[in-house]
Amino acid sequence: MARRYNISLSPPSASASQNEEEPSNSSVNHRRADKKSKKRKHGTETSEPSEPTERVTSPVFSSVTSDEVEKMAISLVRASISYEKQYQVLNNTILKKLYTMMETNAAKVSFDRVFHRANSILTDVFGLELAQLPEKTNKHKKQKVDNTSEDRERKKTLNSSYILVNSLPVDIRQKLVRFYQQKVAKINSLEEVADSSSLLPTTGSDLIHQGFNVVILSVIVINSNRVTSDELHQFLSKTFKISCKENIRYEFLGNRSIPEFCGYLEKQEYISRRVLGDDKESRKESDLFEYFLGRRARAEISKDAFYFMIQEIFGEMFTEEIKKQAIHSINTAYSEGD
Known part of the structure; x- marks a missing residue:
């Protein structure tokens, strides 16, 4: 809650430029007493020590409250x-x-x-x-x-x-995960959500969005932070039995095709891509490219969270070999910049 400062500064007096207030009778007498105590010695003027006078200066405040x-x-x-x-x-x-x-x-x-x-x-x-x-x-x-x-x-x-x-603490995040696991209906295949307009609540499509995003990011990470578009499409087609053709769009992906959805993730900076080629000229004419983690993914998702996601996706297939590969790939992905 913001603090409120009510500051009232009185207007300066005529003698404010000299940083003195108008002298009172007592102060005048005090000065006269000091003056009488002064002695001249060898052309220099000395004075006996007097009580120190405390000088209070008004602080300068910004005009912005x-x-x-x-x-x-x-x-x-x-x-x-x-x-x-x-x-x-x-x-x-x-x-x-x-x-x-x-x-x-x-x-x-x-x-x-x-x-x-x-x-x-x-x-x-x-x-x-x-x-x-x-x-x-x-x-x-x-x-x-x-x-x-x-x-x-x-x-x-x-x-x-x-x-x-x-920025929630880890224990609160874990409670939210358990809540979603209990309250959100489990989807066994993408065919079940082919017509997502019938889903209630409507936020279900957004959860599918995020889930599909996590799958793509995990595929990139597990492949040492680089996967070609063809490799990604083959994995999605084989695993989820969906087409990656440009003209086939899915409502659960916001009425986008798989290439369009990847472009959408690229715009959000979850993923980035680089055109493949040996030199500048060959890259200009090339239509081959590979994906890697974008800035948003590395800032939004921690290494531990990525490890947990990959473990969840592989399930029983998460062998010791895949575990070692996952750890190495995650470290590689986060050590590389855009």
């Missing part, structure tokens, strides 16, 4: 939740635009102050927090090395991007 900071933080909270519902990354450009639109005197408030207050509200009220995404890099382009720490910090600030992630 804590209430205004609270309003700006709440506006940032609303915007971040709105963008997250669309799976849209909050980049530095969007944040600055939102920040300057909040108040006319926003320039007088530190952005960090508003940002930290907004994160506090998100954590306390929603169990969420704004997490910074890893910086984007180019796999095929040699990165320029910054010479100084100032250069690195400046570039980091300019390229900052954020998403909302779960």
Whole structure:
């Protein structure tokens, strides 16, 4: 809850520029006594020690109140939740635009102050927090090395991007998992949800969305963070008996085909892709590419969570060999950047 500060500063008197109040009779007499005690010795003036006088100076307060900071933080909270519902990354450009639109005197408030207050509200009220995404890099382009720490910090600030992630304690998350396991109907095959319009509640389609997303991410991770589009399509066709053709769309995937759904995940930055080719010219003409984990997936899902998901997906087939492969692949995926 925001603290409210009611500060009242009296207007300065005529002698305020000299940092003195208008002298009272007692203070005048005190000064005269001090003056009489002064002695001249060898052309220098000395004075006997007198009682120290305490000088109180008025602090300088910003014209922006804590209430205004609270309003700006709440506006940032609303915007971040709105963008997250669309799976849209909050980049530095969007944040600055939102920040300057909040108040006319926003320039007088530190952005960090508003940002930290907004994160506090998100954590306390929603169990969420704004997490910074890893910086984007180019796999095929040699990165320029910054010479100084100032250069690195400046570039980091300019390229900052954020998403909302779960900040609930582990025990609360486990309780939520058990709740969903008990309350959500189990789906044995995708044929059961071919017409998801009949499902109640309607959020069931979103859960299928997320579940299918988890499957694709797990397939990428278990393959050491790289899987070609053909390999992914073959796995989905063989495992789930669904077509990966461009012209066949599924309602449970938002009326998208499998390639379109992968493009949707790429736009959300759950996955990324690189075109395969030996050189720049061959990559221009190539229609072959491979998928790897995107920034959002690495920021939103921890290594332990990925291990748990892979274990759940494989079930009884999660052998000791697959376990070792999973651990190695997860570490590889998180050690690589975009």
